[in-house]
Every structure is written in C-alpha cells, then in structure tokens.
Amino acid sequence: MCSSRARFCLSLISALLGLHSTTQAKVTLHAHFDGTTADADFALGDKKARAAVPNSNKVAGILDGGRWGRALDATKGTANCTFDAARNFTPKRGTAEMWFRIKEHKEGMYHPLFGWFRPPHLPGAKKRQSAMYVYLQNSVMVLGRYTPKHKSTSKTAPIKVGRWHHLEINWNCERGHGQSVYNVFLDGKSLIRVVDGGAFQDGDGAQLHVGIWDYAFGHRLRGQIDELRITDQVEHLKDFDPPTNPHATPETLNYAKVTHGTAVKRLKQFHSEIELLMTYSGAIGGSDAARAIRESQAIAKEVARTLESLNSSLGADNPNVPELCTAVDTIADRLNTARLPVHQITDKAAALAAAEDRRSLLFKDLNNELVGDAVILNGRQLFVDDYVIEKTRGLKREVHSQPVEKQPGKLEVQSTRGSFLYDSEERLFKLWFVVDSNRKNPFLCFAASSNGLDWQKPKKNPPLTLGRNLSFYEQGINHPHLDFHRLLKNGLLLTTTRRDGFVSINAGDVGVLTTRRFVAIGDTLVLNAQATNGNIRVEAIDALGRVIKGFSKDDCKPITGDNTKHVVSWADSTNCHSLQARPIRLRIHMKRAKLFSFEFRIRNNHYVPNTYRQ
Known part of the structure; x- marks a missing residue:
C-alpha cells in the first residue's frame, strides 16, 4: 500500500506546484507502432490515426522489424498516416522525435519525414496559414516553415539506406517573429539551427503528417517509422545520445520513474550550463547574463529539492500514478523551461566576454560607453557613506567619534x-x-x-x-x-x-564588502585596516561580473596586522596596472578585521592622465 508519508509528500508537492490534472503532461502524443493499428498509445487529443484523404487512401499499416518491436509502414502510395494536431502539437514550443529507416531510394526521390500543416493544402481546402515539415532529398535534409511566408533551410545529411536513424525537431516560438528558434538533430547531432525564424500561428484545422508530404502524396518515405513522440518542451539544444530503449508510455509508473531519472540527469547538465555561463559573466549586477545565472541557481535548488522529495512516492507500494506522472512532468517542464534562457544568453555573453578580454587598458581609449555607470576614483575612499559600497554581507559600520589620546x-x-x-x-x-x-x-x-x-x-x-x-x-x-x-x-x-579612522567597516567572524563599479586611476591598492587577529583578502571583478584572472581571492596574499598602508598583492606582485582603465568592482573578504579606507596609488611607470598624477 502507499505509505501515508508518500501520500503526504505527493500532496504537498502537488499543492506547491499547482498540480490539478494530467492535462499538464509534457508528452502530447506517443505512438510505439507495436500494435495492430497506427493509432497512438497516448495522446492529449485524438489518438486515432487517419488517412490523409479518407475517401481515396487507407491508413498505413504496421509491420514487423521495427527499431524496437514493430513499425509504421510508409512504403505504399495509397496508405498513409495522419493525426489531428489539436492538443497533440503545441505551436508555441515543443519537440517531435522518431526513428526512421529508408528502404528504397533513387536519385531525386523525396522522402518526407514529419510535418505539421495548418491546414493541409488539400484540393478545395483553405489556404495554408502556418506549417513546418522535414524531408530528405538525396543526401540533403530540408527544414521548411510557413510563418506565414515560406522559408527553408537545408544541410547535407549522412543518411544510409536500410539503416535506422533518429530524428528530432524542436521549436521555440515564444519570443515571436524574428526571434523564434528551430533545431533539427540527426542521430543526436545538430544538423540545422535557425535562430531568427518566424513564429507558428496556432488555430483550428491543423494536422500531423507522418512519412508523407503535405499534399503531394506520391512523395512518401518509402520506409518505416518507429517511436513517434511529441512533447510541449524543447528537449535538446546541444548534441545528445539518442535513446537506447523505447520511451515509457505516459500515465504509467514506469513513465514517472523514467521521467524522474531523466530530470535528475538534466539537472546535472543544467548545473554545467550555469557554470559555463559563469565563465562569461558573474552573478552580480543587472546584466541579462547575471540575472539568468541568479534565477537559474534558485530554480536548480528548487528542482533538486522537489526531485528528492518525489523519491518516496516513486518507491511506494501503490502510488497515485496519475498525480505522480503530473508531478514529474511539471518539474521536468520547470527544468526544461529554465534551461532555455541560459542557452539563449550564453552565445551573447561569450561574445561580450571576448570583447571585454580584448579591451585596451589605456586611459586614452576610455569613452562614455565603456565607462557606463562606473565612477572615477582618485584618492582615498572612506566609508562615511555608501558612495563606493554596493552591498555588504556579515559586516557592521562603526563610527569612531571619540579621540583616542x-x-x-x-x-x-x-x-x-x-x-x-x-x-x-x-x-x-x-x-x-x-x-x-x-x-x-x-x-x-x-x-x-x-x-x-x-x-x-x-x-x-x-x-x-x-x-x-x-x-x-x-x-x-x-x-x-x-x-x-x-x-x-x-x-x-x-x-x-x-588616519582615516572616522568610520570603519567591521567583520566579526566573516564578512564581504562589494564596491560599486569604478575606474581605478592608480596601479597599487593600499588599505587602511586592522586585522591583528584575522585577515583580509581582495578580489577584482570585471564589468561582466567575472573574477579577473590573477586577481582572485585565492591569488591575494592575506593582509594581517594593523597598518594604515597595507599594500595588497596578488601572486606576490603589488602591481595591478591591468586593473587600470577598465570598470571593475572590488570584493573584499574580511575575517575578524576592520577596514577604514582604501586607495589606488600610482607607484609604477604606466600611462596615467597628467590630471590624476599624485
């Protein structure tokens, strides 16, 4: 029997995630093609397979020798397979995948694989308003779109006659025309990618065509199709390993377990994707990348907690399978949706990081665009106000108003x-x-x-x-x-x-002070600090929020003792000329210490505007 603890955990997860029905399932249509008909094994809409022209064609049959078990026969010109797209296909965002094998090919033959047509361009039908299709001709794979104007993208595809190949098509039209993204993967390898496409238009009358063309039914796959699966999520954005077993059928306990396991693996990938983005951008500040990192880190923690809490329900003797399937689908949806912004921003962040790394470190090359909201610091900076402070953690400000002697x-x-x-x-x-x-x-x-x-x-x-x-x-x-x-x-x-001892920033056990963005005039960092029983370490952060190479907390020699002129050194060097003429932040890590002021002084022979020479 299902334990009361497992039922309570599942009920709590359902309440937190707002789960009410299985209509939120990630899979919208799934056909193993292992039975006696081409009907889908699961569908949110109609699972019935139909012929493209009912009065003239038959529904395609099922044959032995599939990728696993049996497969759809797409070799006959008078028999084909379509599904109603309502609720089985989400134009806003989704993935369609399947296995296919071409059994016959001659030069110039078309091999249609998959298509969504709204509506199909049949004789007497309305004009096509929106569509997507993928087909092969000779050694070229083509992705065609009507959004509503026709555009197509083609790439050479290494197809072998008689061999099973895995195909995945995914789309994300949530950002609208001109920003919609399409991906085609062949055997897990990225083949076609469109990042500035038009968006699909939803509506009535759409159909899914499997192994046949929109209207030219003489063009057919001349082969077999197995394991057709459509979801409302973008499943992959980078190369992946194709499945080695049939997908579990939705609304089964096995499906819940498999989906949970897949989410655990993708959570690990998500952590790696966040770490990759962090090599191009830090998590502080208001940039798109910084916000994406912070939000993704929070979502990753939420997903990890939920996946962990689902373990008890998955291991129960008699779980509520529909609710459990909905729970794992929803958390998988949460994870997949969260990964999209990270992928979308990574390429842009990489380009910005490359430009930042190539930036000139000469004051003569500075301009208003590069400086942005950074302040120009020249001379000692005290902490009587928050002029140079962006945020603190674990620190207190102390005002020293009494004379000491x-x-x-x-x-x-x-x-x-x-x-x-x-x-x-x-x-x-x-x-x-x-x-x-x-x-x-x-x-x-x-x-x-x-x-x-x-x-x-x-x-x-x-x-x-x-x-x-x-x-x-x-x-x-x-x-x-x-x-x-x-x-x-x-x-x-x-x-x-x-000296400068009017106000100090104090750390008890540990504390961190992060400055505002500024441009340093000097090339040597001097601290007025008291760290007799503790230490201070400083790291420098670039305009993108990344720790600058060679100026990390670990590179910094700990500052100890009581001195009004502590000179900060990184990797045994006090020369921080490479921090000049670029917007930076300082992140000051303190342990049982007091910081009264800091100053960038000019001690080395580098180019500095005469106006600022000390």
Whole structure:
C-alpha cells in the first residue's frame, strides 16, 4: 500500500506546484507502432490515426522489424498516416522525435519525414496559414516553415539506406517573429539551427503528417517509422545520445520513474550550463547574463529539492500514478523551461566576454560607453557613506567619534574648540576652531595669515598629519559654558586619532564588502585596516561580473596586522596596472578585521592622465 508519508509528500508537492490534472503532461502524443493499428498509445487529443484523404487512401499499416518491436509502414502510395494536431502539437514550443529507416531510394526521390500543416493544402481546402515539415532529398535534409511566408533551410545529411536513424525537431516560438528558434538533430547531432525564424500561428484545422508530404502524396518515405513522440518542451539544444530503449508510455509508473531519472540527469547538465555561463559573466549586477545565472541557481535548488522529495512516492507500494506522472512532468517542464534562457544568453555573453578580454587598458581609449555607470576614483575612499559600497554581507559600520589620546592634561573638551600654530613649511599662521552656538548645528571656521594680522580663508584645510595619526590642537577651559565676561583658566590640548579612522567597516567572524563599479586611476591598492587577529583578502571583478584572472581571492596574499598602508598583492606582485582603465568592482573578504579606507596609488611607470598624477 502507499505509505501515508508518500501520500503526504505527493500532496504537498502537488499543492506547491499547482498540480490539478494530467492535462499538464509534457508528452502530447506517443505512438510505439507495436500494435495492430497506427493509432497512438497516448495522446492529449485524438489518438486515432487517419488517412490523409479518407475517401481515396487507407491508413498505413504496421509491420514487423521495427527499431524496437514493430513499425509504421510508409512504403505504399495509397496508405498513409495522419493525426489531428489539436492538443497533440503545441505551436508555441515543443519537440517531435522518431526513428526512421529508408528502404528504397533513387536519385531525386523525396522522402518526407514529419510535418505539421495548418491546414493541409488539400484540393478545395483553405489556404495554408502556418506549417513546418522535414524531408530528405538525396543526401540533403530540408527544414521548411510557413510563418506565414515560406522559408527553408537545408544541410547535407549522412543518411544510409536500410539503416535506422533518429530524428528530432524542436521549436521555440515564444519570443515571436524574428526571434523564434528551430533545431533539427540527426542521430543526436545538430544538423540545422535557425535562430531568427518566424513564429507558428496556432488555430483550428491543423494536422500531423507522418512519412508523407503535405499534399503531394506520391512523395512518401518509402520506409518505416518507429517511436513517434511529441512533447510541449524543447528537449535538446546541444548534441545528445539518442535513446537506447523505447520511451515509457505516459500515465504509467514506469513513465514517472523514467521521467524522474531523466530530470535528475538534466539537472546535472543544467548545473554545467550555469557554470559555463559563469565563465562569461558573474552573478552580480543587472546584466541579462547575471540575472539568468541568479534565477537559474534558485530554480536548480528548487528542482533538486522537489526531485528528492518525489523519491518516496516513486518507491511506494501503490502510488497515485496519475498525480505522480503530473508531478514529474511539471518539474521536468520547470527544468526544461529554465534551461532555455541560459542557452539563449550564453552565445551573447561569450561574445561580450571576448570583447571585454580584448579591451585596451589605456586611459586614452576610455569613452562614455565603456565607462557606463562606473565612477572615477582618485584618492582615498572612506566609508562615511555608501558612495563606493554596493552591498555588504556579515559586516557592521562603526563610527569612531571619540579621540583616542589626550595630551597634555585632562581638561574637559568643550563644544567651542580651536588651535593656533605656525606652519614653517608654508610660512603661515593657521587658526581653526569649531563654533556651536546652539549645540546642535556646529560649523568649522578656518583662516590663515602670513603676518598674523591679515587673515584669509584658504581653499584647503587639512588637519595636521603626524605619522599614522591625525592630530588636532584644541583649547580647553575649566567651565561648562563659555563666558566672555569672565577670566577662565584654559590650556592647550592635543588629541590624535587614526588616519582615516572616522568610520570603519567591521567583520566579526566573516564578512564581504562589494564596491560599486569604478575606474581605478592608480596601479597599487593600499588599505587602511586592522586585522591583528584575522585577515583580509581582495578580489577584482570585471564589468561582466567575472573574477579577473590573477586577481582572485585565492591569488591575494592575506593582509594581517594593523597598518594604515597595507599594500595588497596578488601572486606576490603589488602591481595591478591591468586593473587600470577598465570598470571593475572590488570584493573584499574580511575575517575578524576592520577596514577604514582604501586607495589606488600610482607607484609604477604606466600611462596615467597628467590630471590624476599624485
């Protein structure tokens, strides 16, 4: 008996996937041709085989000596085989496959294989509106389409008389005219591919012709056909191994098991296809490839979970076969549908990657199109805001507002502070102080004088830099309020703080910071970081989201210790000239560390615009 656990799992899967009936089955028509008639063994529509012209022809018979068992006899001019296409053929997207063997051939003979005609061009019938057919003439295979104008594509085909060959035709017209894709495979090898075709037009009156032409019934296969199978999915986009056994009949337990096993194999292929796409594009950013990778990775996880959960139902003693078949068909549909965008975008992504890899690394070759939304970075980058930060994971921002050292004395630091000194290098008296009239809106005043009498406000006002610290001279008084009418005791106070140490990005155990896209001016990356009990590694990401070769996390020498000028090195080299003049991102991996700032400095003799030379 079916276990309660298996029934619960199947019910849960059905609820999650929205399964209600077997009409969602992937297979739309399946004919083994092993019985006494040409009727299909399974069909969503009418499974009855009919003659093309009922009053003049007979339905083709069945003979022994098929690919497996028996086969359809397509040798007689007065007997042929058609099926009603309604619900048995999906013009939007699908696959038709079969085995065929030509038994008689003479120079110039046509050998029709398969066709969908809406409607067939019979005497007195309506004008053909949409159609697809595949035929052989001599050593050439032809794929013809009416969409609605006629177009055909032909390729040389290695056909041998008397030998069984496997044929697969698939189509994807979901993207409409001019973007529809058609594939023809012979014995598992891609033979014809159309990527800019017109789209089929659905409607009433369509028929499927097996081994005969649309209207010229004198043209017939002159051979046998076995294992005709039509689905509503694109089964293959690359070369594959043809089946070595007959396909399982839909709505059977064997079908559910075989479909489940096929989905498991195709999930592995899907992972490989995602990995291939990732060699051309990373998973971050808003590109079509990046979105396809992220969505595909999520779908792959979903499909893997569902396939795993179906195992208990497949192994049950008495499972609900119709529901189980629908469940495996739906998840197979989910997987096949997800693979299409990956295939569609891979060729385009490969071309973009090749162009990116050939890009000049000279600033003189930069233009607005290449730069895009990247920012130009010159000088140190702090983390007081998110200007250079795209995203973080496992990190916290810390504001360092208190001075780390006070000398001399212990006077209270007031809201009104100032310092006055003489800069011997610039030969200027410098005065700066903070005014906070209401203790809520402070503002900085700064002035400089060459004689101590005439004061001017200069354009630049950096603090005093002493080694790795920033130093501030301040005035301290011994009263909570500044009173200009009283004589107050005061003194000179020196406070110091870490250079660029106003704000840090901190990692506890592990964390990752990803920057926005930018163009680096310098050729040496310098970090202001504290990693005494941990480490920091940096990797560079190109405009397509790929880790740049030679600049991966594994190539980066771990940064440890506490220093305001850590120089980052990859593969024992600090020269990152090949990161210049191209939009990049940095992905900074931190472990028990604090990062205060980073800067690209110019330390090597490379071409750099004079405007940016430091």
